[in-house]
Each structure stands twice: as C-alpha cells, then as structure tokens.
Amino acid sequence: IDTAIRAIQRGGKKKGALCFYMENWHIDFPEFLEWKHNAGDDYMRMRTANTAVFISDEFMKRVTNHEDWYMFDPAETADLNELYGQAFSKRYAEYIEMANSGKMRVFKKVPATEQYRQILVELQSSSHPWLVWKDTINLRALNNNTGTIHMSNLCTEICLPQDRENVAVCNLASLNLAAHIKNKEVNWGRLEESVRLAVRQLDNLIDINVLPIPEAVKSDRENRAMGLGVMGFADTIEQLGMSYDSPHAWDFADRIFEFVSYMAIDESANLAQERGSYMNFPGSEWSKGKVPIDSIQTLEKDRGIELTVSKISKHKGLNWDILREKVKRGMRNSTLMAVAPNANIGLVAATTPGIDARFAQVFSRNKISGKYLDINHNLVKDLMNMGIWEEVKEAIIENQGDISSITAIPQHIKDVYKTSFTTSPYAYIEVAARAQKWVDQALSRNMYLETRDIDETMKIYSTAWEKGLKSTYYLHMKPRHTAEQSTTNVNKAQKIGKVGFGALNFANSPAFSAPLQKSLQMDKPVESPVPAPFVAPVTVKKEAIENISLEEEILVSTISAMPASAPIVSAPTAPMFAEQIVKKEEVLVAVAQAPRNEYQPLQTYQSTVSNPSQSYTGSIGEDPADDENNVCISCQ
Numbered sequence: 001i002d003t004a005i006r007a008i009q010r011g012g013k014k015k016g017a018l019c020f021y022m023e024n025w026h027i028d029f030p031e032f033l034e035w036k037h038n039a040g041d042d043y044m045r046m047r048t049a050n051t052a053v054f055i056s057d058e059f060m061k062r063v064t065n066h067e068d069w070y071m072f073d074p075a076e077t078a079d080l081n082e083l084y085g086q087a088f089s090k091r092y093a094e095y096i097e098m099a100n101s102g103k104m105r106v107f108k109k110v111p112a113t114e115q116y117r118q119i120l121v122e123l124q125s126s127s128h129p130w131l132v133w134k135d136t137i138n139l140r141a142l143n144n145n146t147g148t149i150h151m152s153n154l155c156t157e158i159c160l161p162q163d164r165e166n167v168a169v170c171n172l173a174s175l176n177l178a179a180h181i182k183n184k185e186v187n188w189g190r191l192e193e194s195v196r197l198a199v200r201q202l203d204n205l206i207d208i209n210v211l212p213i214p215e216a217v218k219s220d221r222e223n224r225a226m227g228l229g230v231m232g233f234a235d236t237i238e239q240l241g242m243s244y245d246s247p248h249a250w251d252f253a254d255r256i257f258e259f260v261s262y263m264a265i266d267e268s269a270n271l272a273q274e275r276g277s278y279m280n281f282p283g284s285e286w287s288k289g290k291v292p293i294d295s296i297q298t299l300e301k302d303r304g305i306e307l308t309v310s311k312i313s314k315h316k317g318l319n320w321d322i323l324r325e326k327v328k329r330g331m332r333n334s335t336l337m338a339v340a341p342n343a344n345i346g347l348v349a350a351t352t353p354g355i356d357a358r359f360a361q362v363f364s365r366n367k368i369s370g371k372y373l374d375i376n377h378n379l380v381k382d383l384m385n386m387g388i389w390e391e392v393k394e395a396i397i398e399n400q401g402d403i404s405s406i407t408a409i410p411q412h413i414k415d416v417y418k419t420s421f422t423t424s425p426y427a428y429i430e431v432a433a434r435a436q437k438w439v440d441q442a443l444s445r446n447m448y449l450e451t452r453d454i455d456e457t458m459k460i461y462s463t464a465w466e467k468g469l470k471s472t473y474y475l476h477m478k479p480r481h482t483a484e485q486s487t488t489n490v491n492k493a494q495k496i497g498k499v500g501f502g503a504l505n506f507a508n509s510p511a512f513s514a515p516l517q518k519s520l521q522m523d524k525p526v527e528s529p530v531p532a533p534f535v536a537p538v539t540v541k542k543e544a545i546e547n548i549s550l551e552e553e554i555l556v557s558t559i560s561a562m563p564a565s566a567p568i569v570s571a572p573t574a575p576m577f578a579e580q581i582v583k584k585e586e587v588l589v590a591v592a593q594a595p596r597n598e599y600q601p602l603q604t605y606q607s608t609v610s611n612p613s614q615s616y617t618g619s620i621g622e623d624p625a626d627d628e629n630n631v632c633i634s635c636q
Helices: 002-007 029-033 057-065 078-082 086-100 112-126 134-140 188-208 214-223 233-239 247-275 292-303 320-328 377-386 389-398 411-416 425-436 454-466 492-496 542-546 602-606 612-617
Strands: 019-023 050-055 068-072 107-111 130-133 171-176 226-231 362-367 370-375 447-449 475-477
Touching (some): 029 112, 057 086, 057 112, 068 086, 078 086, 107 112, 112 454, 130 134, 130 454, 134 292, 188 226, 247 320, 247 425, 377 411, 425 454, 447 454
Parallel strands (some): 019 050, 050 130
Antiparallel strands (some): 362 370
C-alpha cells in the first residue's frame, strides 16, 4: 500500500496521501507503532503513509490509575471495533477476565502507562502516530445514528461513520477570520454573511460533485456532510493586540467559534426548510434538538469525569434555545464544521494556517512551486509605527524570526508576537478546547513543543483528553541545533563573546602584541658563547716535498692544529697528492651580509586588514559553512 501511494500523483506533482488508524487494544499495536520509524527494514515500514492511534476513554483511565492494558486478537474480539464509551469498557473487562482464566487464544499485557509512554516517544521521534480519541468523537457526534465512527481522516478533523456500503465524503471550506477585522474590531455582520454564504456554497457543491465510486456517491447524497472551518486565527488576535497564550485570546476563540457555529447551524436549518433535510436526519441527535455544546454533557455523563474546559457562553447575543427548536424541524447537513490545517491555502490567502500560532515572524516556505518568504506584516506595521523597524529587522532574521531576545523591542510587542515554540503548549490545548465546544466534528490541532521531557509530554496530551479534544495532529519538536542565519552585517565574535582563530585581533590582543619569533638582525658579527675551534696555519717546505717518493701521500688537516716541524706519515702504496695552505681560515664571516626575514612579524599582515573581525577574507583563506536549508513545517 505504501508503494501504491507513490504511484498516485495529484496533478502529476504531489504524492498521494493515506492514513492508517488502529485501536491500541489490537494485538499487533506494538509493531504498528514502529511503522513510521526512521530505521529498519523498508518492508516493515510506512515511508509515505501516515499513522494514527484511536484511543478509548478506558485506556486513558487506566493510564491515570496505573493499571494494566490488555491487547487482543481482533478475530476473537471483533465487537470491540463497534463499541465505545461505557459499552466498550464493560465488554473489554469481560475479555480481560476471559484472558486471565485461559479462555483467550492469544493476548498481551503491559502497563497502560508504559504503552502511553511508548506512543508519545514514537510521536516525538517521527511525529506519528497522531492521537485521536474514539469515545470523545462518538459520544459527541450528532450524526451517530448511522453507525460507529471508526476513524478520522488524513488531517484528523473529519468525524464521519462509514461501512462497506458507505465511504465517507466531506466537503470543506475555510473562512479567513483576519479578513473580517477592521480598525481592531470584528465586523460581525460581514462574518455572518460569509458563514451563511459558505454553507450554501458547500451544499450546492454536494449536488454538482462527480465522485469516483458508488459507495461515496451514496454516502454523500444521504448525509450531505460538510466541514466549514476557519484560518487566520493567530493573524486575527495579533491585529486585536492579544497574545496566543493569554486568557483574552482564549475567550475570543470561545466567542468567535460560538458565533460561526450558531450561524452555520441556523443556515443549514434554513436550507432544510427550503430544500428538505438530509436522508438520515430522523433518529439523529439533531432531530432531538441538540446542538454541539449539548453533547458535552453526554460525554461527561458517560466518562464519569467532568471536562476541565469552561462551558460558559462568551457571546451574549445568541439565543441557543430558539435555535434548538428550529433544528428539531430539520437540518440540511449531517455535519457542519471542521477546522482543517490550511497550510497551503493559508499561504495563498496571506494569513496564518488554521488555528495554529504563527510559526515565526520571518521564515521561508518550501513548496512544490518554489520557495516563498513569509513575513508577519502585522509586526512590521507596529514596528514601523514605533520607528524601530530599520533598527531591528536584521536582528529578527538573525534570531530566526524570534523577537523575544531583542532588547530594542518593547515587552508588550513581544507578548503579542510570539512564535510557535515560544507559546505554551497548554495554550494550544486551551484554544482548541474552547473551539471544540462549538464544533460538531473536530479540529486539526498541531502541537509545538520545546521540551523533550517525556513525562511533561504525557501530561500535555492527558490535558488535551481532560479538556475534551477529539484529536491532535502533528507534533513539532524544536530542533536542538539550527543553521546559522546570515544578514548584511553580523559580528559573530562580538555577539557570542568568543573568538576563533580567524577573528583574533592580533594587533591589540595581549597574547599577540609581540611577534611570535624575533627576526635575526645582525649589523656586526655575533660572538658565539661556545669557543670556535682554532685552525693553525700550515706551511709546507719545498725541501720536504722534494724528498718524498711518488708512493707517499701528504695528509694535511684543516681542522686540528699541526706544528710545522711534525713528521710526515707516509703511505707507500697510496698515490701522492700535494696541498699547500697559505691562508688562515675565518669562521662565520659571511653570515652578517644580510638580515634574515623568514619570519615576517604578524603585525605586517594585520596592518593590511582594516576590520579584524573580517580577517577570514584576507590571504588566510575561507572556511565557508554549508548552505542553509530552512524548510518550513507543513502538513499533507
């Protein structure tokens, strides 16, 4: 299957996409965890496909209570796939009893906390499997009269049931919240118009869609599912002067999602009166007059634990009781809202993707069509109004789009313009939980963590479950090392307080204030501390030479002293050579002719360099670093 995905090219350029979901009671779940592992046999890995784990409330309770977790063969426990909530817990306990009494053919037992830890360790390593909560999805579904929801989609925001005869289809669109802000105020009238128009457009799309298989056509026509989402949330709160991890931003998320939910439900009810309700409306939670906020009570009752999210309405102008009565009479669509990641269309719309925080104030995105510079225009505008943009723009690039350490920028600006890794992970959970109250499907919730503490990571994801999130998406870990940023003027030695060889200031450094070796300057002969050997003059008399036979050789030493009257040793068998030395030898007379310049003083080179911090550019040579690959993070 993983190979087949590569054969499916969207537009001939982008690979196909697929996600496998598995419940963690499956006997093969430990091997499933390793599917996205970076190493190992390719035939045992999913290099292209994605993975997600479908987690029950029973498992999360066992993690909290430090109990054991059992894994079974689905051939023996097939009904667990169709059960959720208390019904799942009851049947699961029965299977445990059967396993302990020896009635199960095969099973595994591990501490629930240990398996939870393994899931999150693998999530940190490969960003898979994504965590999706089965019971939260099914217990809060308003369209659950057509069967159990067994999985989400590729981006974890779609929650639709399907079976052998029905392949789930959802039609998506996203509203740009930032386009509805003017003069630091939300234009609520224009936002209502956009929501109602989008619902009608998506409903029309269902009628004109041409789907490839009959199972998808059947599901699309009978359920008319749509997923209206938003993008530009971080862009919006920046324009309103709010920090992503502030209670004001959380209340704003609560308020604006309540408004969008109300208008979308109301417009679908209007369409039902005009065009008729969707086929499976009778028996659904919609037909009982329930809206998404009402399903929280259903979840809390079944779980036996109260959600830790605020349940108070932040928008005082909406009357939900009137809408509940209207919903009872009919709904045109089985689902209405789902927040997609919007990594690509957010870029096209020049805003931030989905409900994510801004990744960085300045960064580049690598896309199929090229590399694009992404800059926060809200920050640029505020800094230009303060008159400090030109002063700090290079520092922003140098700090990889993070302004938290730039002293020239005021603190209230730093609080508003945080980046993804400087924002608290609990803020991501809180924003998603506030939005999830009003959304009937789910939200694609990317997570960004600076910490690698696995216990802290377990606590963060447990908090997501406690607050009622249905799903999470990619986990992005802050890199331990990042590429060095280059701007027009960077004094690295001054910045880090350390110097390398190429940045040494030889002229001013105490260690190099003098030459490494003094040159040899000799204006007159230098007397050696060791006495030189004396060579005595030798005079050979003519008479002595005349009396030597041809077979004798004169050996005259120029090293040792030899008196003139010393006897001459003859060697009869050797040929005769005669040498006459008439001049005294002189030692080291020619050495002082010219100064030695083999060791040029280092000041000579240093004086040719105007800026010591740029000494790498001289004749010493360069040591260039590798070119940077700043690849942005995006979803499928």
